Amino acid sequence: MTTSRFYFRQLLSGRDFAKDDPMAAQMANFVYLIGDRETRDAVIVDPAYGVRDILDILDQDGMQLSGVLASHYHPDHVGGSMMGHTIEGVRELLEIKGTKIHVQAEEADLVKKVTEVSDGDLEIHQPGDHILVGDVRVDLLHTPGHTPGSQCFLVEGTLVAGDTLFLEGCGRTDLPGSDATAMYHSLHNTLAKVPDDTVLFPGHRYSFHSSATMGMTREMNYVFKPESEEQWLMMFGGQ
Numbered sequence: 001m002t003t004s005r006f007y008f009r010q011l012l013s014g015r016d017f018a019k020d021d022p023m024a025a026q027m028a029n030f031v032y033l034i035g036d037r038e039t040r041d042a043v044i045v046d047p048a049y050g051v052r053d054i055l056d057i058l059d060q061d062g063m064q065l066s067g068v069l070a071s072h073y074h075p076d077h078v079g080g081s082m083m084g085h086t087i088e089g090v091r092e093l094l095e096i097k098g099t100k101i102h103v104q105a106e107e108a109d110l111v112k113k114v115t116e117v118s119d120g121d122l123e124i125h126q127p128g129d130h131i132l133v134g135d136v137r138v139d140l141l142h143t144p145g146h147t148p149g150s151q152c153f154l155v156e157g158t159l160v161a162g163d164t165l166f167l168e169g170c171g172r173t174d175l176p177g178s179d180a181t182a183m184y185h186s187l188h189n190t191l192a193k194v195p196d197d198t199v200l201f202p203g204h205r206y207s208f209h210s211s212a213t214m215g216m217t218r219e220m221n222y223v224f225k226p227e228s229e230e231q232w233l234m235m236f237g238g239q
């Protein structure tokens with residue numbers, strides 16, 4: 001399924017970039033690079049903490065930035081203020097290298113608010129849209145629940161899931177803008193269609209392993225245990 005022109009890297013904050021930033025190490029965010037090795041186009045998923053480091057890695061790989069994908073608006077994914085810290089993100093990246101940030105329509109205002117980017121910086125998408133990075137197709141799956149416009153990226157047998165789904169557990173649904181019922185449908189309907197051999201790459205390293213197949217994840221992750229929305233809300237409604 002994966003073609004040789006598919007460029008993909010998983011970078012851990014505080015280890016692979018932003019190495020001197022204790023917050024980056026503590027939060028254990030994953031940033032992803034997705035591209036086409038033939039055309040050299042690449043996008044960054046959720047640039048935060050050390051945008052120059054991330055751009056340097058792209059540069060060392062001989063890839064050229066052609067866009068940013070934002071899984072959701074939280075500052076540990078796109079930059080902004082969080083827990084008394086200011087995290088670098090898309091705004092600082094755009095100052096270095098102008099490009100577009102791909103967001104779901106329902107997340108656009110939230111991304112603008114926390115990062116202070118403008119309308120012109122955003123490429124606003126509807127559920128089911130896809131983008132081409134060179135000739136590599138990335139499908140944008142709208143997966144509300146953690147936030148209204150959370151999205152996952154399906155590309156070449158790979159699911160980059162932001163904070164929608166981790167190897168163990170899923171994103172919190174008790175935050176402002178969260179919706180436990182929407183999360184149930186995102187996990188049990190939208191992500192249920194993703195094939196077993198697709199590899200899940202989450203937005204944080206909350207487990208020893210950094211990726212796992214969707215088949216394994218659906219078998220092992222407790223968020224797939226409830227068999228109805230009612231059961232789900234009993235388990236996770238007050239999360």
Ligand SMILES: [Fe+2]
Pocket residue numbers: 072074146163171
């Ligand atoms: Fe989040």
